[in-house]
Structures are given as C-alpha cells and as structure tokens.
Amino acid sequence: MTHENTAASAGRPQDGAHRLTVAQALVRFLAAQYTERDGRRERLIESCWGIFGHGNVAGIGQALVESGQGPDAALPFHQGRNEQAMVHAAVAYARQKDRLSAQAVTTSIGPGATNLVTGAALATVNRLPVLLLPGDAFATRPADPVLQQLEHPGAGDVSVNDALRPVSRYFDRVHRPEALVPAAMQAMRVLADPVETGAVTLALPQDVQAEAFDWPEAFFAERVWRVPRPAPEPGALAEAVRAVRAARRPLIIAGGGVHHSRAGAALAALADATGIPVATTQAGKGALRHDHPCEVGGIGHTGTAVADDLARRADLVIGVGTRYTDFTTASGTLFAEPGVRFLNLTISPFDAHKMGGLPLVADARAGLEALGEMLRAAGYAVDAAYREAYAEGRLRWARVTDAAFAPASEAARPTQTQVLGALDAVVGDEDVVINAAGSLPGDLHKLWRARSPRQYHLEYGYSCMGYEIPAAIGVRLAAPDRPVWALVGDGTYLMMPTEIVTAVQEGLAINVVILQNHGYASIGGLSEETGAERFGTAYRYRAADGSYTGEPLPVDLAANAASLGMEVLRAESYAQLRAALATARASTRPTCVYVETDASSGAAPTAPAAQAWWDVPVAETSTRDAARKAREEYERHAATRRRHL
Known part of the structure; x- marks a missing residue:
C-alpha cells in the first residue's frame, strides 16, 4: 500500500486561514484522503457519524458544522443514536465498498467512548476499516478528576479510551496539536492497508481538539493511498501448482477475501477450467452464484452436507481469503483424510501459515488468476467421477432446501x-x-x-x-x-x-x-444440546417454581x-x-x-441439522441426566479433533 500527493495545492487554506484548531485541521485532512485500486478512486473517509457531548461538541462538532452540512459538505455528517450502532453502520458501509472507502465515528469522552468498544472489536475481527475519533480527558489536566475521568491510582495517563487499544489495529492519543500530523498519516496507512485494516482509534483530548496551530499546507494536500494487488512469489506459485496437480480430490474454500478483492470472476474461471468444487465460509458466501455447477454451499458446522462430505474426503484444501475459524473447520474435526494438505492463498502472511499449509501470499484475484493460468496450461482438471459425485450431492441438497423453504x-x-x-x-x-x-x-x-x-x-x-x-x-x-x-x-x-x-x-x-x-432460539437449542436444558433462554413469565416457563x-x-x-x-x-x-x-x-414464527416441536419443515460438529465444552460432571448424556456426545466428537501441522 502506497500513497502520493496528487496536487500540492489541493485543499490549500486561503491566506490567513491555515491557523486552525486540531479538530478543524483533522476534518480538512480527512476530506482530502482517497484510495485507488485498478484505476478506481474512492474517498477514504466518506463521511462522519457522531453523537456529541462535552468531550467533542466544541471540537469535532464545531469543526463539522463550520465545514458545511449536507451531502456537499467537506465531510458529510450522519446523526446516530447509539455509539456502538454507529460503528456497525460504518463497518457495513466499508464492507459494501470492498474496504476501499470507510466512515469515521466521533463520540464524547466517557460512556460514549466506551460504547465504541464492541463495534471496534467487530471491525477488527472482520478486518474492516473504521476510523474512531473519541473525545478524551484533558491533556493539560486543569483539574483532576474532571467529569467522567477514570482515575487509575497507578497510572495517571490512563483514560477509558485505553479500553480501545486491544480492539484497534492502530491507536494513538493526540496530546499536542503537532502530534496530529504523524498520527493522522499512520491512521490512513492502516485503514487503507488490506492486510492491516480494522478499527483505527485517534483519541482526542477535549482541550487539544479546540487548540489552534499553524498547519503546514502540505498536510491538507490531496493524498491517494494506492491499494496494491501483490502477485504470488514465483517459487511459491510453482509449489502451489504442483500441490494442486497431485491432488485427486481438491476442495476450494472461498472466504471473505474473495469479495474484498473482487475475485469472483477469477474464482469462477479457475473452477470452470479445473472442475474443483467451491465451498464458502459465512464471509465468502456468494463468491460463486448458487447455481454455478462447482458451487457446493457453506462449509463447516453451518455448512451443507455436500460441502462437508467433500471436506472430509479432500486430499487438498485450497483456502482463498479465509481465516479458518472454528465454524469452518468444525473445531478441527472436519478435514479427516489422513494425508490432507492445505494451500492457503491470502494477502495476509498470518493467515497463509495456518493449518500447516503451503503459504501463497498474494491478493486473492491476482493469485487466482496466476494459479488458474498455470493449471490451464498444464491441462489439469479433476476426474469425471469426482464431478459427478459432488453434482449429485448438490442435487440432494437442493431438495433439502426446497423442502425447508x-x-x-x-x-x-x-x-x-x-x-x-x-x-x-x-x-x-x-x-x-x-x-x-x-x-x-x-x-x-x-x-x-x-x-x-x-x-x-x-x-x-x-x-x-x-x-x-x-x-x-x-x-x-x-x-x-x-x-x-x-x-x-x-x-x-x-x-x-x-x-x-x-x-x-x-x-x-x-x-x-x-x-x-x-426468546434466544439459537442459544436455546445449543443449551439443550449441551445439557443446560434451555435455562434462561426463553422470553416468558416465571412459573411457580421460579423458572422462566410461564406464558410468553x-x-x-x-x-x-x-x-x-x-x-x-x-x-x-x-x-x-x-x-x-x-x-x-x-x-x-x-x-x-x-x-x-411457528417454533413448535412438531413444526415442519425445519432447518436441517448441523452437518459437522462445533466445540462447546460440556460439564465434565453433573447430577443431571441431560448434562451427562451431552458430555458423552461431546467426548465422542472431541476424540476426532486434529491439529494440522
């Protein structure tokens, strides 16, 4: 990921107007940031969500109203009602934009800031960009403590915003106006980086937000952060091709990286040429249309019977843009073939080395195109019997779906x-x-x-x-x-x-x-399976015995x-x-x-049962029959777990 200034005068303040508050400078800076991939340019920070309190109303709030209102504003504003929800909206926006454009979220110090934590964790776990701009305690400490300040007896510089550190990909606290320049640049770097992206937090002390500073004009110049498509290293690509050509029952697992890279066409071309079936994670579903002959549906605990049967027999699993979560791997029990190998095509080196796999570090689209080209040149394709087997499995599952619908x-x-x-x-x-x-x-x-x-x-x-x-x-x-x-x-x-x-x-x-x-239908079912007897999962009045089993x-x-x-x-x-x-x-x-909905026990049709296991530990000892029986079932499945090295 690289960036460049495309116009030294773009965004240049008029004479005498470059003395701005930190908040005013940040708004102007954000309005001049862009991403570019494949010649397509997007605003990096398209707009800002906000709820105002004493920690940001006179800083970011004042800067936003001064910069303009409505869709033509330098940084358009959206009024939210809940801080966590604002982050969710921004994350969904970024996902729909293939991570090329994001939104900012500003809150006051105190409860508003800590309400960001859940949303930040969601963004970082899913590797989706969002810029968090919470207010913070006074940098100058005019009084100790101020309203909503967390006093930590052993660390005077701690604030509630430190709760955002472990759930942010990048965190900085801007204690001085001039510190905004490197902090803002690092924030943009991480947001635009397809490997590093996630929640980025710039904690802004409320006094610093309102402090004026003489800013260099270059800080407001238009910047383009170029999002690369790194190609696979030739030696790693050759090793990957050898692994695929040696496979008799390969299976592709398409993850969210296929979508983020817009690699669907390259995936379809590879599948068409080779006949390798494609299963999808929750984040990867839709990588191929449901009616593509190689698409076999979801993989893992919530997957289809055909996909999970293929996974159990696969001798090579080709993961494309996937993190191999426990739902995908059925908590390490799904890939049962004794000699199964893994080939991991992903832009993230961290993910590329999972499952003891062959790492193929590259952009998903660039990697699939290179791999497909070499496999087509080698004339590789799975045999007809393998195609026929999973085609029949697709038809069987289609009938299951028709019946459920x-x-x-x-x-x-x-x-x-x-x-x-x-x-x-x-x-x-x-x-x-x-x-x-x-x-x-x-x-x-x-x-x-x-x-x-x-x-x-x-x-x-x-x-x-x-x-x-x-x-x-x-x-x-x-x-x-x-x-x-x-x-x-x-x-x-x-x-x-x-x-x-x-x-x-x-x-x-x-x-x-x-x-x-x-009630909580999902956890109710899981509770029953694990011997907890649906305790505390129904929305009902208490019965005479104190349980929540009365009327709805x-x-x-x-x-x-x-x-x-x-x-x-x-x-x-x-x-x-x-x-x-x-x-x-x-x-x-x-x-x-x-x-x-009709949730009665006799209601039919219902969803098909899980086609693979998921590890939820069950009480090892219990006085109740339900828990003892659940533990027996748990131990049976846990014994099949493997660690792939």
Whole structure:
C-alpha cells in the first residue's frame, strides 16, 4: 500500500486561514484522503457519524458544522443514536465498498467512548476499516478528576479510551496539536492497508481538539493511498501448482477475501477450467452464484452436507481469503483424510501459515488468476467421477432446501426456514440480506441461494447481536439503489433498535424483518444440546417454581417499530408474509415486516441439522441426566479433533 500527493495545492487554506484548531485541521485532512485500486478512486473517509457531548461538541462538532452540512459538505455528517450502532453502520458501509472507502465515528469522552468498544472489536475481527475519533480527558489536566475521568491510582495517563487499544489495529492519543500530523498519516496507512485494516482509534483530548496551530499546507494536500494487488512469489506459485496437480480430490474454500478483492470472476474461471468444487465460509458466501455447477454451499458446522462430505474426503484444501475459524473447520474435526494438505492463498502472511499449509501470499484475484493460468496450461482438471459425485450431492441438497423453504399451507403460520423461502421468492439479484446472530446464520449459510457477490451479508466473525439494523443503514448509504433487508429475531431486535430513528430521519428505505420466536432460539437449542436444558433462554413469565416457563411475554415489537417511525406490515400466515415482503420491497420508506414464527416441536419443515460438529465444552460432571448424556456426545466428537501441522 502506497500513497502520493496528487496536487500540492489541493485543499490549500486561503491566506490567513491555515491557523486552525486540531479538530478543524483533522476534518480538512480527512476530506482530502482517497484510495485507488485498478484505476478506481474512492474517498477514504466518506463521511462522519457522531453523537456529541462535552468531550467533542466544541471540537469535532464545531469543526463539522463550520465545514458545511449536507451531502456537499467537506465531510458529510450522519446523526446516530447509539455509539456502538454507529460503528456497525460504518463497518457495513466499508464492507459494501470492498474496504476501499470507510466512515469515521466521533463520540464524547466517557460512556460514549466506551460504547465504541464492541463495534471496534467487530471491525477488527472482520478486518474492516473504521476510523474512531473519541473525545478524551484533558491533556493539560486543569483539574483532576474532571467529569467522567477514570482515575487509575497507578497510572495517571490512563483514560477509558485505553479500553480501545486491544480492539484497534492502530491507536494513538493526540496530546499536542503537532502530534496530529504523524498520527493522522499512520491512521490512513492502516485503514487503507488490506492486510492491516480494522478499527483505527485517534483519541482526542477535549482541550487539544479546540487548540489552534499553524498547519503546514502540505498536510491538507490531496493524498491517494494506492491499494496494491501483490502477485504470488514465483517459487511459491510453482509449489502451489504442483500441490494442486497431485491432488485427486481438491476442495476450494472461498472466504471473505474473495469479495474484498473482487475475485469472483477469477474464482469462477479457475473452477470452470479445473472442475474443483467451491465451498464458502459465512464471509465468502456468494463468491460463486448458487447455481454455478462447482458451487457446493457453506462449509463447516453451518455448512451443507455436500460441502462437508467433500471436506472430509479432500486430499487438498485450497483456502482463498479465509481465516479458518472454528465454524469452518468444525473445531478441527472436519478435514479427516489422513494425508490432507492445505494451500492457503491470502494477502495476509498470518493467515497463509495456518493449518500447516503451503503459504501463497498474494491478493486473492491476482493469485487466482496466476494459479488458474498455470493449471490451464498444464491441462489439469479433476476426474469425471469426482464431478459427478459432488453434482449429485448438490442435487440432494437442493431438495433439502426446497423442502425447508416450502410452506405446508399458505394459510399456516410459517416456520423460520419458510420465512427465508418467502424472502427468496421476492428478492432480486441486487438485494442485500443482512444478519449476524441467533439461529438465522446457520439456516442462511445452509440454505440461502446467493445470486450475486454482495447479496449475502453475514457478520459472523464477531456474530454481534444488534448489528443488523445499523448495518442496513450503512449498506444503504453505500449502495442507495439496492433493496436492503435486516433479518432479526426478537432477541436481537431488543438489543439495538435505536437506529430505526436514524433511518426514518434520513429517509433510508431499509426493510427490517422481525421474526418473533419469544426468546434466544439459537442459544436455546445449543443449551439443550449441551445439557443446560434451555435455562434462561426463553422470553416468558416465571412459573411457580421460579423458572422462566410461564406464558410468553406480551411484548409487541411491531408496535415498537411503528412508534419509532417505521411503516409496519404484520403477517400471520405464509401468504400474508409473501405479500408483505413484496410490499416492503417496493416501499420508498423504512418498512418493518413482523411475523410470529411457528417454533413448535412438531413444526415442519425445519432447518436441517448441523452437518459437522462445533466445540462447546460440556460439564465434565453433573447430577443431571441431560448434562451427562451431552458430555458423552461431546467426548465422542472431541476424540476426532486434529491439529494440522
């Protein structure tokens, strides 16, 4: 990643106007930063989210209002309602923009700043850029302590913003005006770097924000941060080609790096030429269209039967832009072939050396193009029997999906998978479907038929409840012509519905689908499997014995969404649901579709069971039968775990 000044006079302050506060200088600097890849230029920091308090209102707040308001402002501003939600919106924006453009988030010192921590962790885990600009305690210490200052008896320079250090890829505290110059440059470097990117924090003491300084004009010059496509090293590429040519049952695992690199066409070309099947992680789903003959669906614990069967028999696993999380590897139990090898094509050296694999460090698109070219020249392709086997597996899983999506009756209350089937029938290739937590990620990974690279938007690196609604806003800002759907259960909705108000205020036509199942469905099922007997996972009144097994709570989430300004459509049957989804898709205002799902034990069809294990430790000793039986099952699976070296 490199940068250059493209116009020494660009952004030059007028005579006498270059004496600016730190906040004013930072806003002007951010407005002049760009990325460029493949000749396409983007604003690096497109806009700024903010909630103001005493720690930033007279600094960043004053600078933003002075720089202009509305879409033509130097740094357009978005008003948020919750600091964590603002980060989620910014992260979703960056993901939709393939990490080439990001947003900033500013907060006051104190609770506003610490509310950033969850969002920052999500950004860094998923390697998505966001710039955090929290206010901080006074650098000059005019009084100790000031309002909201954390006093640490053993360290006078600690503030609550230090909680952001472990979840940020880059952190700096700007104690003096002149320190902004190197700090801001390093912040841009990390945000634009495809290997290093994540949350970047510049903590800004509130007195320093308002302090004036004579800034060098070059600080405000337009800068372009060029995002490279590094090619694989020739020796490593040759070794990779030998590994593929020696394989009889290779399997590609496409991760999020395929999307970030816009490598879908190169992946399809390689698959077409070689016949190697392609499975996808949660972040990689949609790398190939669902109907591509080599696409075998999700991999791992939430994967399809065909993909997981291929993984168990694979003699070479080709990971492209993947981190090999425990869901992908089924906690180290999935890749069972005794001599299995791994080839890791990724821009990150850290990931390239995982699983004891052959590292092929390169941009995903550049690496796939180089690998495909050499394999085509060598005439490599998998044999016909292998193609036929996974083609039959694809057909079997398609029937499973059809059964899960199909309603038993148009007049009946739909199950969760039937809600997905109804949505599948309504959306187009351009729609974006967003989810992050609960039981929906498993159902979506197994069953959703992704039709375009960005249709499937699952945040499963951090799996953060409350992500979906603000993420829908971020995606809509990044892609205003795309219909956007936030799928949430009642548990997730109650975590963070606040940004509905933002969508209404800004006239952003997002669609929120609320599935009411009266509790934490995913953790309820996991609790039952691990011997915890669904303890504390239902939204119900207490029964006489003190357990939460009474009647469901009389909570009306549809009324809540309406009170926040959304148009609300209630669906009590599958037929009503289909109609409501179609109406929502055509709406020009924020719209909520509310459906109470049939979660009864006899409801059918439901999602297929997990096709691979996931390690959630079970109590080693217990007085209850449920836990003892769960422990027996746990030990059976744990015994198959491997560490690949």
